[in-house]
Amino acid sequence: MSTNHTATVRELIRQHYPSLTQSERKFANALLDNYPAAGLTSITIVASNAGVSSPTVARMVKKLGFKGYPEFHKALLRELDAKGTGPTQRRNNWSSEAPDSHLLNRFAQAVTHNLQQTFSQVETDRFDQATYQLADADQRLYIVGGRITQALADYAFTHFQAVRPNVSHMTSSSATWPHYVLDMKPGETLLIFDIRRYETNLLRLAEMVRKQGVKIVLFTDQWGSPITSLTDVAFNCWVEIPSGWDSNVSTMMLLETMIAAVQEQRWPEARDRYERLDELFDKTHFFRKFT
Incomplete structure (x- = not known):
């Protein structure tokens, strides 16, 4: 079952870290040490770079709530893309999905969410x-x-x-x-x-x-x-x-x-x-x- 990807992969790793096995934690730590670059290649390469097996990587990404490695990989790519967006693109991103509520309410909800997550x-x-x-x-x-x-x-x-x-x-x-x-x-x-x-x-x-x-x-x-x-x-x-x-x-x-x-x-x-x-x-x- 796919998770709600409003959370970053880093955040998901921290949330699920206690439930990870020792080998899964080894991959998680390697990813966090070089984030998100360490997860932007194929599953075989990222597993080899972290010193674990491909099945270990596959199991961990499913524990994070992803259907599989391709979905996990896409999530990291979206984060990488978000890092470089300027004001115009950011405005386009939220305005295309903006609800009908007043901007004051949307700001209040966004800021409250940011504080809670932080x-x-x-x-x-x-x-x-x-x-x-x-x-x-x-x-x-x-x-x-x-x-x-x-x-x-x-x-x-x-x-x-x-x-x-x-x-x-x-x-x-x-x-x-x-x-x-x-x-x-x-x-x-x-x-x-x-x-x-x-x-x-x-x-x-x-x-x-x-x-x-x-x-x-x-x-x-x-x-x-x-x-x-x-x-x-x-x-x-x-x-x-x-x-x-x-x-x-x-x-x-x-x-x-x-x-x-x-x-x-x-x-x-x-x-x-x-x-x-x-x-x-x-x-x-x-x-x-x-x-």
Whole structure:
């Protein structure tokens, strides 16, 4: 019986992982390590590359809810195609199947679904690992985003700078990035935001910093940026909405949860920074006083 393929293959693997046999998990892990490329050839080749038999692959894809390997293969190809779509194609995709309900309702349903899918896929140990890395003020934290996600990077920087010292916001101009990389040291962390259509400059940056021993925390979409294979921790956030653009709501919500977790891990040091920061704001009369 065919499954409902609104879920990505990656998501289906995570859902069914506990029920997989050892050999099936070996193929699943090989696919996730090089996703989705490792599943885009024939069943014989993908089985051979993963070191398992073709029947093992066939059994696993059926456990995921596919009728057989061809349907599984097509699902991966659809995901690959979705990664590269621009605003016009995205708008065409949803408008051709748009229900009669008001756009407000369709947006509310889409965003609610995105939030549910995003948070249901976050493993607590991965979340805690990222929290620990972002809270470690002994190591500098660098933050960078892309054309659209630069707004998320700016938001993250504003908050993390208040919570902890040694935070650098890398500018939106990739021409300046080598200056930051020059001073990066092993053990430091780079927080990256990258959603479709994934940016080549961000991938090159990740490759450079990885070679220098810098840890990478990535916020990406449900299909997964190519940077995923270079990360210590990656979070997949669901982004599709009835629009030519993707949504940052689930990404922002997960980011705000992470900021709160880092704040709690650094309390009471963070409290002291907040109090000193307020004293500086008072001296500059930055905020209006009502008393």
